[in-house]
Amino acid sequence: MLIIMSLDSPRHDIESVKNKIASCNCTPHEIPGADKLAIGITGPSDKLVKEEFLLLPSVEEVIRVTKKYKLVSRQMKSEDTIINVNGTVIGGNNLTIIAGPCAVESRDQIFDIAGKLKENGINFLRAGAYKPRSSPYAFQGLKEKGLEYLSDVKKEIGINIVTEVLNQSTITAVAEVADILQLGARNMQNYALLEEVGKTQKPILLKRGMSATIEELLLSAEYIVSQQNFNVILCERGIRTFETATRNTRNWYLG
């Protein structure tokens, strides 16, 4: 359920809506929009009575949300998500490019690539300091050293950093360097990690899992957004199918 209020509702009215929600054993989520303020509700809906909310001051409308995901649905927030990262905008009608190598391999490599990106007007460097690998014996990234190079290149060249966070124990270190935290395909359903990255309040680049449905991708985004972090970028990188001519098979959406 979604309670729609005017943007200039007095704080007192907002709080009384939120208190009423809490008294029904649910959790309120404030979602400020361009024109209106929405209060999302999650939890058991059996004690929520639409008419009672309509009687509260400043409440304009009450909407039922029918999807399994709530906070990420268009019913909760009909406008596009637009994320401003140090002046560069992602979303809306902008085409923003994020580019870079798979992994940070050396100081020279990362400065070389970042320099070329900047020259071409690209403001986001993506490179992994920590790499998830199916084999325990494969190169797993330069780790702390990799983060150090990313931190240096960010300061010296002035480019935004997108880099993957692999597990709970390295979130703080990675979040210190990253402007956008990447969550990899293999971790798309690592719910503990989703909640932790949500709490950082950094923008999150969430990659679709190899066998995840679109609904599951949205539900994983919901885990992040339920931590009041609305800055989620969905990364459609394709799914695993029998076709091996392309690495993944990407869904192609029309309309």
Place this chain on the structure above:
Amino acid sequence: MLIIMSLDSPRHDIESVKNKIASCNCTPHEIPGADKLAIGITGPSDKLVKEEFLLLPSVEEVIRVTKKYKLVSRQMKSEDTIINVNGTVIGGNNLTIIAGPCAVESRDQIFDIAGKLKENGINFLRAGAYKPRSSPYAFQGLKEKGLEYLSDVKKEIGINIVTEVLNQSTITAVAEVADILQLGARNMQNYALLEEVGKTQKPILLKRGMSATIEELLLSAEYIVSQQNFNVILCERGIRTFETATRNTRNWYLG
């Protein structure tokens, strides 16, 4: 590469093989078998010279391993893995049943089910205290309370407990109750967690990921075994395909 030595090799000979491996920037893994002692080697193989190992005392044979996975290959350990859990054996020619509900729901439910299993000669109860759920709003298990019920039923009824560990922060608590730690399909490629559960030295029930190849499943087992924990049970629970008549499509192996 795999160095085969006789089981009664003097400690001194074993150590000199291990030192030679370490001097080549590789890691030795002692794997005691029924008849022989194998020393597995992981790491960059370029400095390893087969003939040099054959000259060392007590070394009987040197075998190249050609798979991406090493420690879990039949070349490293040709015998079946047989795991003895408090007297009940899993593996070999035994058919051992692990049964139970999806989740621990109440004290009564879990005592009721465990009692019936015992009556029917089943020595393993599987039930989740922590449940991974695609929606953040779905029931996620009774958590600590669930572990408490499992601990009680184990003591009072005398049944082994198999339960899932979801993340690094709850491993210690779960491992205290569980006789076998379950790693769920969504976490099959959560490598940090694989290493952590490996360190517990508890038997691990590793579920195949929904879109994991068999090679990837074996590589995930390799993460656990590389922590010297050889007690891995592979759980073939099927993969995700277009077919919805069955929940998953399970591979069917012949021969």
Place this chain on the structure above:
Amino acid sequence: MLIIMSLDSPRHDIESVKNKIASCNCTPHEIPGADKLAIGITGPSDKLVKEEFLLLPSVEEVIRVTKKYKLVSRQMKSEDTIINVNGTVIGGNNLTIIAGPCAVESRDQIFDIAGKLKENGINFLRAGAYKPRSSPYAFQGLKEKGLEYLSDVKKEIGINIVTEVLNQSTITAVAEVADILQLGARNMQNYALLEEVGKTQKPILLKRGMSATIEELLLSAEYIVSQQNFNVILCERGIRTFETATRNTRNWYLG
């Protein structure tokens, strides 16, 4: 809809049920069972009134069929399909083996294999005279010559022949030699061919298509059975998935 009558219903009563069905613009299908005679109905159901059928003489019961497939459903025929091919029975509690090479390659090869099968108590030889191949330049079978060898081996060794029919123009020639007609995975949805092989009244071995659902397999069987040919053998040969460790991924049914 399915009209159940006693097996010894007078012909006159059966005909009046069939006439009533035809007068509703539907098609009746007589399905004799072990204990009862069922009359299946296909076509638009809007004019069929259950109560009217119950009033007709010898009618014992009227059952609604809710699946997309009708004639192959358990509602239409609850007993197992048991096919007697020259004295050897397929279906029921029998385990019957059909074996042989991919293709007929030579007279010697086919006599050699058929002889060994017979020695081992196997009464069905499967071998392709016509082979569907994804490349137009690959070996497509010995064709007429292959059929000739199959005909010879059948006469001289006394073994039943299972061989594939590829297209409408060779059905007659293939059906002359084959005891069971095989319909390959690539032709599972070649509906014109399904109807034609149905008309031969030979038993049909219908292979599941590489990406066919079980429902689609049953609907393809329905095409054959709608030609009054009830002798369909479903061949579950697996589906195409991302897993390449096994050639196909076969569904595994429980219960």
Place this chain on the structure above:
Amino acid sequence: MLIIMSLDSPRHDIESVKNKIASCNCTPHEIPGADKLAIGITGPSDKLVKEEFLLLPSVEEVIRVTKKYKLVSRQMKSEDTIINVNGTVIGGNNLTIIAGPCAVESRDQIFDIAGKLKENGINFLRAGAYKPRSSPYAFQGLKEKGLEYLSDVKKEIGINIVTEVLNQSTITAVAEVADILQLGARNMQNYALLEEVGKTQKPILLKRGMSATIEELLLSAEYIVSQQNFNVILCERGIRTFETATRNTRNWYLG
């Protein structure tokens, strides 16, 4: 193997190349291009000696083709296929729209749609007179009546007709009306039908099978082209995967 000759090679020289190919038990295929004439070769390559062909008059180059498909490879014909259907061009840099309903349902429906397409500058109407259906009881198209309406709309409105051919027995009738013959996804590996439609010399719209790899799609095109019909339009309509949010999952090609 591919023999490259100049476009103005004397007929006599072309014939001696073709005779040499035939004498090696292979089949020559003349493929006239914009600048050069290529002679494609299919069949067993063991007797073909590159150097011997280079000695023949007018031969400029000899190229090995390494793919399983020959005639449809870029090595055989490096230019794009451009098909001119009564003045409207498909292929190259043109964006040509083919539109229409699933099936011909009535005379009015088809005239109405064709009229609107023409008004919008669209010169191709696609509609099925014969429809392949997974259920034998579903609507299978208006058949001959449908073809008649398509023939009428073509004459009166002056629009090109794209319609599906389902089986060998209706090819002649369908080809009389159709400007482009459609081969459906379920028939992509119906090789007898591929050869038959190839012989019509009509342009063929070949739909990718639900579980066909791209290589298999190209090999099916090869069946058509091996009948000297080079006018094949590949229709990438997606493959069947676990994702049900979109009807099919279409491959997305980069570069």
